[in-house]
Amino acid sequence: MTTSPASNVALEDRPAVPSSSLSAGSGVGLVQRLFNAKILWPLFLLLLSLPTLLALGSVLASLFDIDTDTLSHLLEHLLPDALVNTLLLVSGTAICSAVVGVALAWLTAVCDFPLRRFFSWALLLPMAIPGYVMAFAFVGLFEFSGPVQTTIRGWFGSSSWFPDVYSFGGVTMVMSLVLYPYVYLIARNAFQTQGRRSIEAGQSLGLSPLRSFFRVSLPMARPWIVGGVLLVVMETLADFGTVATFNYDTLTTLIYKSWFSLYSLPAALQVASVLLLAVVVIMVIERRSRAAQRYSQSQHASLSSSRFVLSGKRRWAAVVFCALVFLFAFVMPSLRLLSWAMPNLGSDLNAHFFGYIWSTLSLASFATALIAVLALLLAYGARINQSLPTRFAVRTSTLGYALPGTVLAIGLFAPISMLNHWLQDAGIPASWLQGTFLIMLMAYGVRFMAVAYSPIENNYLRITPSIDDAAHSLGLTGLQVLRRVHLPIVQRGILTAMVLVFVDVMKELPITLMTRPFGFNTLAVRVFELSSEGLWQRAALPALAIMLVGLIPVMLLIRKTDQGL
Amino acid sequence: MKRATRGLVASLAATLVATVLVGCGKQADESSQQTAQAKPLVVYSSRAEHLIQPVFDLYSQQTGTEIQFITDKAGVLIERLKQEGESTSADVFITVDAGNLGYAAAEGLLLPLQSPVLEANVPAHLRDEQNHWTGLSLRARTIVYSTERVSPEELNTYEALGGDNWEGLLCLRTSKKVYNQSLVAMLIASHGEEKTQQVVEAWVNNLAVAPLSNDTKVMEAIVAGQCDVGIVNTYYYGRLKVKTPDLPLALFWPNQQIEDASSAGVHVNISGAGVLKHSKQAAAAQEFVEWMASDDAQAIFGGVNQEYPINPAIAVDPEVKSWGDFKASELPLSRAYELQPAAVKLMDRAGYR
Numbered sequence: 001m002t003t004s005p006a007s008n009v010a011l012e013d014r015p016a017v018p019s020s021s022l023s024a025g026s027g028v029g030l031v032q033r034l035f036n037a038k039i040l041w042p043l044f045l046l047l048l049s050l051p052t053l054l055a056l057g058s059v060l061a062s063l064f065d066i067d068t069d070t071l072s073h074l075l076e077h078l079l080p081d082a083l084v085n086t087l088l089l090v091s092g093t094a095i096c097s098a099v100v101g102v103a104l105a106w107l108t109a110v111c112d113f114p115l116r117r118f119f120s121w122a123l124l125l126p127m128a129i130p131g132y133v134m135a136f137a138f139v140g141l142f143e144f145s146g147p148v149q150t151t152i153r154g155w156f157g158s159s160s161w162f163p164d165v166y167s168f169g170g171v172t173m174v175m176s177l178v179l180y181p182y183v184y185l186i187a188r189n190a191f192q193t194q195g196r197r198s199i200e201a202g203q204s205l206g207l208s209p210l211r212s213f214f215r216v217s218l219p220m221a222r223p224w225i226v227g228g229v230l231l232v233v234m235e236t237l238a239d240f241g242t243v244a245t246f247n248y249d250t251l252t253t254l255i256y257k258s259w260f261s262l263y264s265l266p267a268a269l270q271v272a273s274v275l276l277l278a279v280v281v282i283m284v285i286e287r288r289s290r291a292a293q294r295y296s297q298s299q300h301a302s303l304s305s306s307r308f309v310l311s312g313k314r315r316w317a318a319v320v321f322c323a324l325v326f327l328f329a330f331v332m333p334s335l336r337l338l339s340w341a342m343p344n345l346g347s348d349l350n351a352h353f354f355g356y357i358w359s360t361l362s363l364a365s366f367a368t369a370l371i372a373v374l375a376l377l378l379a380y381g382a383r384i385n386q387s388l389p390t391r392f393a394v395r396t397s398t399l400g401y402a403l404p405g406t407v408l409a410i411g412l413f414a415p416i417s418m419l420n421h422w423l424q425d426a427g428i429p430a431s432w433l434q435g436t437f438l439i440m441l442m443a444y445g446v447r448f449m450a451v452a453y454s455p456i457e458n459n460y461l462r463i464t465p466s467i468d469d470a471a472h473s474l475g476l477t478g479l480q481v482l483r484r485v486h487l488p489i490v491q492r493g494i495l496t497a498m499v500l501v502f503v504d505v506m507k508e509l510p511i512t513l514m515t516r517p518f519g520f521n522t523l524a525v526r527v528f529e530l531s532s533e534g535l536w537q538r539a540a541l542p543a544l545a546i547m548l549v550g551l552i553p554v555m556l557l558i559r560k561t562d563q564g565l
Numbered sequence: 566m567k568r569a570t571r572g573l574v575a576s577l578a579a580t581l582v583a584t585v586l587v588g589c590g591k592q593a594d595e596s597s598q599q600t601a602q603a604k605p606l607v608v609y610s611s612r613a614e615h616l617i618q619p620v621f622d623l624y625s626q627q628t629g630t631e632i633q634f635i636t637d638k639a640g641v642l643i644e645r646l647k648q649e650g651e652s653t654s655a656d657v658f659i660t661v662d663a664g665n666l667g668y669a670a671a672e673g674l675l676l677p678l679q680s681p682v683l684e685a686n687v688p689a690h691l692r693d694e695q696n697h698w699t700g701l702s703l704r705a706r707t708i709v710y711s712t713e714r715v716s717p718e719e720l721n722t723y724e725a726l727g728g729d730n731w732e733g734l735l736c737l738r739t740s741k742k743v744y745n746q747s748l749v750a751m752l753i754a755s756h757g758e759e760k761t762q763q764v765v766e767a768w769v770n771n772l773a774v775a776p777l778s779n780d781t782k783v784m785e786a787i788v789a790g791q792c793d794v795g796i797v798n799t800y801y802y803g804r805l806k807v808k809t810p811d812l813p814l815a816l817f818w819p820n821q822q823i824e825d826a827s828s829a830g831v832h833v834n835i836s837g838a839g840v841l842k843h844s845k846q847a848a849a850a851q852e853f854v855e856w857m858a859s860d861d862a863q864a865i866f867g868g869v870n871q872e873y874p875i876n877p878a879i880a881v882d883p884e885v886k887s888w889g890d891f892k893a894s895e896l897p898l899s900r901a902y903e904l905q906p907a908a909v910k911l912m913d914r915a916g917y918r
Contacts, residue, residue: 077913144774145782145789166775245778247739247918260640261746261909263668410644417648424652434654435635514641518607518633521614529613529636533870534781534801 035478041385045393048374052400052446055411059276059403062269070258070267078254086250088168089175089243090236096176097232100325101183102225106213107322109191110199112307113315119322120188121558124499126329127181128550130507132241133527133543135174136536137333139165139245171246177329178242179235182500183228186455189496190224191217192561193462199306209308223290223461227454230286231500234402234450237275251275252404265410272407279402283395334547340540348541357545360522363512364505364549366437367444372498374445375452376490379460380482383468398450405447405510412443413514440515447511448504452497459493460486495557502553506546523549604846605631606853609646610659611639612836617659620866624856630849639665646674651843656850659838662743663700664750666837667902670697675839676847682855686863686876690897691835700835700875701857702867705893706744707831708817709802710794711787720817723752723832726794727767735771736783736792740912743905744780744798748832749912750904754896755828758911765915776918781805784814799888803871818891830894834901835875836867 034040107113108120126134142148142165149159163169198220202212218225240252251271259268310318341348382394400408416433423430432438463486471481487494509524516525523542530539610617614636621632637645639660646653646669658675660666669675675697683692683699691700708720719730726735738745752761773792777783783795784805799816806812823829838857840850856862863874871885 073910073913077910139778143782144791145785150789166777244741247741247776247778249918253741257741257909260638261741261743262906263640265640265644406638406641410641413645413648417650417652420652421650430652434649510641513635513637514645516635518635525636529615533613533616534779534804535615 032477032479035482038385041381042387042389042393045378045381045390045397048378049393049397051412051415051442052397052449054415055408055446056276056396056399056403058414059269059407059411060273062266063273065266066270067258067264067267070262070264071270073262074254074258074267074271078249078257082249082251082254085168085248086237086252089172089248089250090233092168092172093175093179093236094229094233096172097180097183098225098229100176101180101228102187102218102221104180104322104325105184105187106191106217107318109188110213110217110308111209111318112309113318115319115322119326121554122326122330123184123322124181124554124558125547125551126178126333127185127500128503128506128547128554129178129330129333130241130509130524130527130543130546131175131178131239132245132531133337133539134178134329134333135171135242135245136531137336138170138174138177140536141332141336142170166246166248168248171243171248174246175236175239175242177325179232180325180329182231182235183225185496185500186224186228186231186458187221189455189492189561190221190458193459193492194220199308203306209310209314212308224455224458226286226290227458230282231401231451231454233282234279237279237402238404240404240406255404255407269407269411272403275404276399276402279399283399334544337540337544340537341544344538344541348538353541353545356521356523356526356542357549359520360506360524360546361549363437363440363522364502367441367448367505368498368502368553370441371445371448371452371501372456372494375449375456375497376494378449378453379456379490380486382457383460384478394453398453400446401448401450405508408447409443409510409514412446412511435515435517437517440511443511443515444505444508447508448501451500451504455493455496455500456490457493459490463489492561495560499553499557503550506550603630603849605633606657606846606850607655608632608634608657608659609642609655609841610634610636611642611665612636612659612661616870619869620857620862623862623865624853627861628856630853632853640668643669643672643674646841647672649843653841653843654845655841656844656846657838657853658841659701659836661704661836662747662834663698663837663898663901664743664747664905665902666693666698666839667899669839670695671902674842676842676844678840678851678854680851680855683858686858688875688877688895690895691833691837691875693839694897694899698837698839699854699858700837700898702836702863702870702875703833703873703893704744704836705799705831705833705873705891706748706796707799707891708794708819709784709787709797709814710817711790711813712815713813714790715793717815717817720794720819722820722823723748723796724756724764724828725819726796727764727771731771731794733771733773734793735768736773736786736795737768737776737917738780738783738796739776739778740909740917742779744834745796746905746908746912747834747898747901748796749908750901751832751894751896752828753904753908753911754900755825758907761908762911762915765912765917769915769917784812788813799873799885800871802888803885816888818889820894821892826895830892833873833893833898835898836872837875 104119104123108116108123140146144159149162152159152162194217198216199212202216207215238252240256243250243253251274255268255271255275258264258271378394378397382390403411416439420430420433423433467485468481471485476484506522507524509528512522512525513528516522523546526542527539527546530536530542608617608621617634621634625631639662642658643665646655646658649655658666658669666675670693677696678699679696687699691703692698708723708726710717710720740746749761749765752764756764774786777786780797780801781804783797784802786792787795802814802816805814818831820828820830838854840847840854844850857866858875860876860879863876863879867874868882871882873881873885
């Protein structure tokens, strides 16, 4: 299952095979020639990472002019607590999401138990709930004045034993409930592509399902799981809405406080830079630990016949576990939203509302297609060319996910306005630079590349370099290798990436707010506008719609992957 | 599978083309309209869409001037305006607090307005001293109490909520909300930092629970018996009252008996607007801002959200009126911006989270 890295080196040195026999037209021929010109790949990838580089650059540039006044105040009164809170929250959320996500993924991908088919897609749904919406629903239910504690007081007279919702436990729980699907989806993809043989290997060794999981499946899925958890970590670091609902102060809280309350954007960007550097360190460590291992696998990935059929207690334990997660992560918040939405349904379900759904849907589809293609090219480029510029380009492109959306949005806006000024000074019309879909999509690309790249890259690990060699020796050229050899193997990864990006774009707020054309509203914008004025009753309907629209790609994905590719 | 992927890709491509076509079609429509009619006014607003759209619609209806707008957080819009500089297409900036208007003015984004109309309609302390911005509606922040456990005679001033009699009975919203920041900024304006910090520390000592995330939660906590008094914006009370007519809460107007003008009256903030310096149609923009301060617009500008009109001569909505009349603080609101960072830092020092 593992291959020595040596064959990679051999691949690097191989000159491109001419493709005269297959170039149907001059257009196709040109594309193929460009694909084969390995010298162009680093350049192309660097170009792809340029927007991210510029955005991160304008954030890091703040370090040249330190706002000592604001920072010393933060340092003295807020930073120590915020730092501890952030560390606790990130590690708590990472651990909870990993445990829940991996367990659910393994159960639904490898085992067989009642309702497995239903849970395999249903457990993804919480991903479509924006974190702050989940937080609000959760807090509303379980706080002192909420229905749960009120009922308890009605029965027992006191609810003082009930754990405080506004606590580390509360915020970690909510954060994990909305973020575990990232790990679940990616780990599920890993377990599915491990193939029948790894399970058969366990079975033939006489291992119990649980042992087989710890000894075979889990070690083999490690890079996937780590990749998924890394997304969770970045999302947690960047979150503002959820922690704000709990009034739980993290580094992101300090960023917002510096900018919006102390009127110091420089100080905000300086704190953001620290956050960014922390993420870079985490990523480097992850890369180092991964470099030593290879996870190639044969492509016979069908699982249909060899699931572990759970029996007796285990069977029901699996059902109860899945049901509990589903209950807390989905049923509870959606019922809460539904109860809010019902009274206003008549007046709010109008033509405008369907307009929001349409714009959300088309925007998310468009962005998803674009980002998936770019991420595939990025992963392909990183595979065939492992030079320093390539690796640099790939790493930078995936950093946009770590910053709070608002900071990234403003970081992106700076180079765009600079370009705008230059073009205007040069007398070139530049109206396309403001409030157009072009800029919007570019910004989404910067933000969500990591989300798309991670699953695709992991599935690339499944292709041994020897397969490329074989393809080349058969006379296939770059584009053909990508299309005929790589695509069939990585397409699960691409589909996973597409679902993640689709749902993330639907929920996205700061970039959408800043780059949208006049009068363009998405469901997320709607939720924000109404909830920012405290109108949760009316924000519930668009929030529910986000979940329903998010259902579409989730269903498609699960149907495709469960058929066994 | 391959076919399915292709189908998916094809449908995505079709959506893409459709989006672009719709987008271009729209833009073409707009540009043809622009040549036919007056240029639309462009507004950057941190006041939410559902609160300003009715005002814009009325203006378009009365004058034929189209209004385009985007909404976002005030701080983000200010940064955006700074970066756009002269090339901005925005004409008017609307916020829901005086602090951010002051910030925009300090950053040189706003145009001073010489306007007899605004001077006539808007009290001086609710406008910028240099005329960079004007208030358009009043948001009053006052004390709310449980009618079951508190009698109004026990209440007096904001400062007195720090007294021993309220120990463990007070609920506050987080200090991160601008309404509390401007309240404390105005306390600093009346008492100076030292005395204000004592007041805030006393509040913190009296808290029944850690600060809550919004005003509605403060009121719900009082109803549930977690605490007895709190500080909220009146329109949140109004909304809760609509939902539950027999709400066991009432508003109390503090600081009414005080002679000293610097600390007398209920704390108010504004939702307001300014004309942008780089507006290409500043005269039309000013006309629009003046219109928003006029009788026609005032009836809905604050009214849609149960806020108070900026012009004291205009009648208040009967429901809002039923909460009682009060004397509002007359400290100039331009101080809200100057003192806000000091207020935020003071609250941090006092441990008010």
